[in-house]
Amino acid sequence: MMKRKILTISNLTKSYHTKNSETLAVKDFSLNIHEGEFIVIVGPSGCGKSTILSILSGLLEPSSGEIIYHSQTYPLSIGYMQQNDHLFPWRTILKNVMLGLEIQGRATQENMDKVIKQLKMYGLGKFLNSYPNQLSGGMRQRAALIRTLAINPDILLLDEPFSALDYQTRLAVSEDIVSILKKEKKTVIMITHDLNEAISMASKVVVISKRPGKIIDTHDIRLSSEGDSMLQKREAPEFMDYYNKIWKELDVHVE
Amino acid sequence: MSNKEPLKLSEHEEFLIKIKKENFRVHTARISILILFFCLWEIAAELSWIDPFITSRPAAIFDTLVLLNANGELWRHLFITVGETVVGFMLGTIIGTLIAVLLWWSPFLSRVLDPYIVVLNSLPKVALGPIIIVWVGAGLMAVITMSLLISGIITIINVYGGFHEVDQEKIILVKSFGATKKQILQKVILPASFPTIINALKINVGLSWVGVIMGEFLVSKAGLGYLIVYGSQVFKLNLVMTSILVLAVAAVGMYLAVAYFEKKIIRHL
Numbered sequence: 269m270m271k272r273k274i275l276t277i278s279n280l281t282k283s284y285h286t287k288n289s290e291t292l293a294v295k296d297f298s299l300n301i302h303e304g305e306f307i308v309i310v311g312p313s314g315c316g317k318s319t320i321l322s323i324l325s326g327l328l329e330p331s332s333g334e335i336i337y338h339s340q341t342y343p344l345s346i347g348y349m350q351q352n353d354h355l356f357p358w359r360t361i362l363k364n365v366m367l368g369l370e371i372q373g374r375a376t377q378e379n380m381d382k383v384i385k386q387l388k389m390y391g392l393g394k395f396l397n398s399y400p401n402q403l404s405g406g407m408r409q410r411a412a413l414i415r416t417l418a419i420n421p422d423i424l425l426l427d428e429p430f431s432a433l434d435y436q437t438r439l440a441v442s443e444d445i446v447s448i449l450k451k452e453k454k455t456v457i458m459i460t461h462d463l464n465e466a467i468s469m470a471s472k473v474v475v476i477s478k479r480p481g482k483i484i485d486t487h488d489i490r491l492s493s494e495g496d497s498m499l500q501k502r503e504a505p506e507f508m509d510y511y512n513k514i515w516k517e518l519d520v521h522v523e
Numbered sequence: 524m525s526n527k528e529p530l531k532l533s534e535h536e537e538f539l540i541k542i543k544k545e546n547f548r549v550h551t552a553r554i555s556i557l558i559l560f561f562c563l564w565e566i567a568a569e570l571s572w573i574d575p576f577i578t579s580r581p582a583a584i585f586d587t588l589v590l591l592n593a594n595g596e597l598w599r600h601l602f603i604t605v606g607e608t609v610v611g612f613m614l615g616t617i618i619g620t621l622i623a624v625l626l627w628w629s630p631f632l633s634r635v636l637d638p639y640i641v642v643l644n645s646l647p648k649v650a651l652g653p654i655i656i657v658w659v660g661a662g663l664m665a666v667i668t669m670s671l672l673i674s675g676i677i678t679i680i681n682v683y684g685g686f687h688e689v690d691q692e693k694i695i696l697v698k699s700f701g702a703t704k705k706q707i708l709q710k711v712i713l714p715a716s717f718p719t720i721i722n723a724l725k726i727n728v729g730l731s732w733v734g735v736i737m738g739e740f741l742v743s744k745a746g747l748g749y750l751i752v753y754g755s756q757v758f759k760l761n762l763v764m765t766s767i768l769v770l771a772v773a774a775v776g777m778y779l780a781v782a783y784f785e786k787k788i789i790r791h792l
């Protein structure tokens with residue numbers, strides 16, 4: 269089955285300039301992304317992962333290189349989610365989730381109904397009119413994801429979306445989020461530090477070297493697990509092979 | 524003991540009672556100090572320990588108050604001073620915030636104007652009094668301008684500082700939705716800085732009083748500041764003391780009103 273190509277990144281390079289230094293953060297990063305893929309990027313801290321996502325989201329200009337979106341809809345809509353949920357404490361959950369639609373002038377009754385339905389579906393129905401500080405970390409993260417999904421993006425960019433959560437919540441929320449994203453048939457590029465998370469969520473893992481970030485290797489993940497849950501996937505016989513391989517690739521390049 | 528079985532109080536109840544007792548003692552002490560102070564003042568004047576001609580005395584202050592109330596003067600002066608203060612601090616807050624928005628909007632402008640703001644802030648505004656009088660005339664406007672200047676500059680500095688403390692990632696978030704500069708201001712900067720602005724309000728009440736009384740000392744023909752200056756010039760210390768007392772009550776009243784307003788609003792944040 270040949271999936272449609274949705275994004276081509278070629279030779280992406282980015283340097284940061286400050287008054288007395290120049291930092292080469294990303295060098296010659298190239299990747300093809302197909303519809304429905306769940307790409308997870310792993311790499312040592314400071315290797316330029318967040319930089320890559322910022323550039324893909326359009327918030328940052330690359331120094332050189334090209335990004336081509338193969339999209340029927342223009343402009344292609346991108347959902348960008350950061351490490352912290354950044355729910356606004358002065359807005360209710362519903363109003364927080366509506367933020368993107370509001371900014372894009374699409375806060376119609378119809379879209380609002382859709383958002384409310386989604387909030388209900390993902391267990392936040394009782395909290396529509398609550399303020400963020402009344403929610404648990406996991407619930408907040410789910411609300412942040414729904415806020416990102418509300419604008420109906422073609423591609424989702426997730427920058428360590430679970431790192432603010434404790435282990436238990438993290439497992440539950442990542443499970444939720446994978447199932448949400450599967451149901452909504454989204455293309456995802458995610459960054460994580462957690463190899464377990466990477467292998468159990470991804471359809472493809474991209475390993476990046478230390479700064480300046482270059483691709484060391486990519487792994488198409490195929491797990492013959494019983495079920496689809498995170499824990500079941502972690503029990504698949506291939507899981508440890510992937511884990512060891514990726515771990516070694518990262519380890520070798522730490523020096 | 525005579526009571527065989529005293530009522531057993533829970534630990535929490537005992538704790539509450541303890542707090543109540545403590546509060547009662549604090550309040551009693553506070554009020555006692557006030558009463559003691561006035562009594563001592565009166566007795567000292569009565570026994571000629573002090574000269575009531577230059578220190579006044581509570582009984583005379585009370586008489587003055589009654590007189591001023593009867594002929595309506597008290598209310599006229601109070602009304603004028605409170606009016607000037609309210610207008611001064613509202614204008615200071617609004618204009619200060621608007622200028623802060625302008626500076627946020629244009630980082631270039633903000634960098635250019637930075638040294639001027641520093642100078643204006645360091646300069647004792649009372650020095651500008653004579654210029655203000657020349658420009659806007661010796662009257663109500665001069666007093667309000669003085670008060671506006673004092674509270675406005677501080678508002679600019681505080682609110683602009685607040686704008687810069689807004690979490691950069693929140694701005695990135697709305698930018699990722701394609702927000703325009705105006706939307707960033709509306710949806711993030713202003714609501715996030717709301718507590719800062721309310722806080723500026725609180726500071727400005729105090730500063731506006733300073734500006735207004737200073738202004739009235741310099742120019743005015745009415746108001747509590749005028750009464751104080753006039754009273755001291757004609758050696759009516761009773762009038763001076765009475766005005767100061769009324770001023771103190773009015774200033775506290777206004778501070779409490781703003782604090783109440785703040786509490787009401789902040790509750791929703």
Ligand SMILES: Nc1ncnc2c1ncn2[C@@H]1O[C@H](COP(=O)(O)OP(=O)(O)OP(=O)(O)O)[C@@H](O)[C@H]1O
Nearest residue numbers: 284285291293312313314315316317318319320479
């Ligand atoms: N605005 C900036 N100005 C200057 N240098 C920057 C800036 N942002 C990032 N860098 C530098 O670029 C490099 C890559 O940063 P980036 O945030 O992309 O790394 P990362 O892989 O996301 O790291 P982490 O895993 O810790 O989140 C780092 O060395 C960082 O110091």
Ligand SMILES: [Mg+2]
Nearest residue numbers: 317318319427
């Ligand atoms: Mg990062």
